[in-house]
Amino acid sequence: xxxATAIHTTRFPIVKLGWRMWRxxxxxxxxxxxxxxxxxxMLSVQKFKKRLKKGQVFPPFLFISVTSKCNLRxxxxxxxxxxxxxxxxxxxxxxxxxxxxxHGNRFFGIxxxxxxxxxxxxxxxxxHPDCYFQIFTNGQFITDEIAAKLKKAGNASPxxxxxxxxxxxxxxxxxxxxxxxxxxxIEASVRHGLITGVATSVCRSNYEELVQDAxxxxxxxxxxxxxxxxxxxxxxxxxxxxxxxxxxQLIATRRFVVRTRxxxxxxxxxxxxxxxxxxxxxxxxxxxxxxxxxxxxxxxPIIQFANESIRDNDGDLFETMTKxxxxxxxxxxxxxxxxxxxxxxxxxxxxxxxxxxxxTDTTQRGAAMVELEALESRGSQHQPGNEVPELHWLYxxxxxxxxxxxxxxx
Numbered sequence: 001x002x003x004a005t006a007i008h009t010t011r012f013p014i015v016k017l018g019w020r021m022w023r024x025x026x027x028x029x030x031x032x033x034x035x036x037x038x039x040x041x042m043l044s045v046q047k048f049k050k051r052l053k054k055g056q057v058f059p060p061f062l063f064i065s066v067t068s069k070c071n072l073r074x075x076x077x078x079x080x081x082x083x084x085x086x087x088x089x090x091x092x093x094x095x096x097x098x099x100x101x102x103h104g105n106r107f108f109g110i111x112x113x114x115x116x117x118x119x120x121x122x123x124x125x126x127x128h129p130d131c132y133f134q135i136f137t138n139g140q141f142i143t144d145e146i147a148a149k150l151k152k153a154g155n156a157s158p159x160x161x162x163x164x165x166x167x168x169x170x171x172x173x174x175x176x177x178x179x180x181x182x183x184x185x186i187e188a189s190v191r192h193g194l195i196t197g198v199a200t201s202v203c204r205s206n207y208e209e210l211v212q213d214a215x216x217x218x219x220x221x222x223x224x225x226x227x228x229x230x231x232x233x234x235x236x237x238x239x240x241x242x243x244x245x246x247x248x249q250l251i252a253t254r255r256f257v258v259r260t261r262x263x264x265x266x267x268x269x270x271x272x273x274x275x276x277x278x279x280x281x282x283x284x285x286x287x288x289x290x291x292x293x294x295x296x297x298x299x300x301p302i303i304q305f306a307n308e309s310i311r312d313n314d315g316d317l318f319e320t321m322t323k324x325x326x327x328x329x330x331x332x333x334x335x336x337x338x339x340x341x342x343x344x345x346x347x348x349x350x351x352x353x354x355x356x357x358x359x360t361d362t363t364q365r366g367a368a369m370v371e372l373e374a375l376e377s378r379g380s381q382h383q384p385g386n387e388v389p390e391l392h393w394l395y396x397x398x399x400x401x402x403x404x405x406x407x408x409x410x
Contacts, residue, residue: 014394016265017225024223025193032154033195037132040106045402047104048287052406056322057286057331062100063109063301066093066124068293068364069117072138073174074163076201076243078236078302079113079293083364086293088310090120096291096310097128099317106131110156111301113293116141125153134159136199138173139185147192158189159197159228164206172205183222190223197269198224202253203232203243211249211256216264226267229257231381235302235343237365239375247379251386262391272340275399277387279380281341284334285408289327296362297321299330302343303350304368305359326357335408340382347375 021030044060051058066088070081088096097108108131115121115135125133132155139160142150150156162182163172169179189196198219200210209215211229219227231250234241245253254273261268271282282288283300290298296306297320307326313319321327333353334342342350351372353359361368390396 013261013263013265014392017267020220020223020265021195021225024190024225025195026151029151029154029193029195033132033157036106036130036155040104040130041132042402044104044106045287049406051103051322052286057328058103058318058322059286059288060105061107061109061282061288062096062105062291063111063288064088064093064096064291065111065113065293065301066115066121067113067118070113070138071117071140071175072114072178075172075174075238075240076203076232076234076236077238078304078363080364081113085113086364087118087120088291088293088295090123092295092310092315093120093124094127095315096317097124097131099315101128101131103318107134108132109134109136109288111136111290114138114141116146122149122153125150125156129153129155131155132157134197137161137185138178139182139189140178142185142188144188144192147188147194150189150194151192157195157197158185159199160186160189161199161201162210163201165209168205168209172203186222186224195226196224197226197228199228199230201232202229202249203245204249205243207245207249207253211253213260213264216260216266220264220266224266226269228269229253230270230272233302233341233343234375234378235371237367237371239371241376241378244378247383250379250381251383251388254381254383254388258388258391261395271403272381273388273399274404275390275396277389278405279339279382280405280409281334281339284331284342285406286331287403287406289321292362294362296360297324297327298362299327299334303330304362305354306362307357307359326353326359329353329357331408338380338382339405339409340380343375344378344380345382346377347372348377 048060069085135158166179257268290301295310297308298306308320338345
């Protein structure tokens with residue numbers, strides 16, 4: 001690399017990030033990412049906007065929990081990992097993705113449980129080479145063999161969860177040597193040239209350790225291409241409210257993310273603020289909803305109530321979601337109450353929505369309503385008067401046109 005190039009990439013982090021990705025992954029994987037996720041993702045949002053003008057809300061991005069199986073027992077987890085385990089049958093999952101594709105969707109977040117415990121994960125990737133899949137994983141199943149299969153498929157990015165240092169990771173995630181095993185998954189992913197991400201649920205026990213330049217530098221040195229800081233959600237059978245961030249920590253985390261992606265050669269995902277730094281909820285604006293391991297259609301992963309299933313209307317997901325009274329009421333109620341998270345700020349209003357529609361508890365533990373009633377109102381990403389606008393023009397442009405409020409808060 002020439003001296004001029006080195007200076008140029010140092011001054012411009014996005015250029016340096018592009019250079020890092022160019023050197024660390026293959027042209028084929030970069031093309032799949034740029035075409036399936038980037039270009040087709042933008043087209044999907046444009047189709048979403050056109051549908052909104054007709055009064056139809058069908059999310060351009062779907063998040064699918066393909067299994068309830070998991071090898072860890074994380075604090076604050078809402079998945080029934082201790083109950084009889086469930087997988088979405090492949091035929092139903094394939095129909096779901098195919099139906100969404102008919103309406104322009106090409107990006108799918110794959111969640112669990114632990115997605116790599118889903119027996120048909122690679123069958124899904126291979127069946128839809130024209131889509132892009134982000135796999136939310138603890139990384140402990142990503143061996144060299146698995147990473148090689150992901151590289152062969154070419155249309156998936158592992159997003160590996162790291163929740164703190166050695167001691168905090170073991171405590172938060174209910175396992176032993178958790179950080180070591182997850183880091184091994186990162187190393188295998190990078191070694192095979194995958195576009196690799198790291199996700200963190202930022203909470204009080206990992207805030208001081210991970211919301212730091214030193215941690216981001218460690219990710220860069222490890223070959224990680226992008227990171228996602230999302231704030232801890234006080235939900236589930238063991239909500240652990242003592243882990244929730246303070247308002248000051250929420251604001252500081254947002255400032256850190258905005259500054260860091262303007263200064264360092266790593267991409268930072270955030271789905272909870274617009275270009276001006278105002279809070280938003282992806283489910284409230286209709287840009288994403290969630291499918292449970294049982295096929296239930298939920299507003300988002302942490303709201304475990306539903307009236308509809310992927311099996312309704314002979315599997316026509318578009319028909320089911322665009323005509324769901326529950327989802328429509330949820331979006332309107334959430335958007336009118338707050339720009340932040342209604343689960344955190346106004347659990348009372350969420351309870352009213354559930355009761356108005358007689359929504360079914362989608363958990364196996366059967367305690368979702370009891371858990372909802374026990375929640376106390378607390379702060380979320382909505383911090384009026386403390387907005388932190390995007391610094392970089394490219395992030396501002398992308399958010400304004402492809403991840404904005406879409407009129408939900410007007």
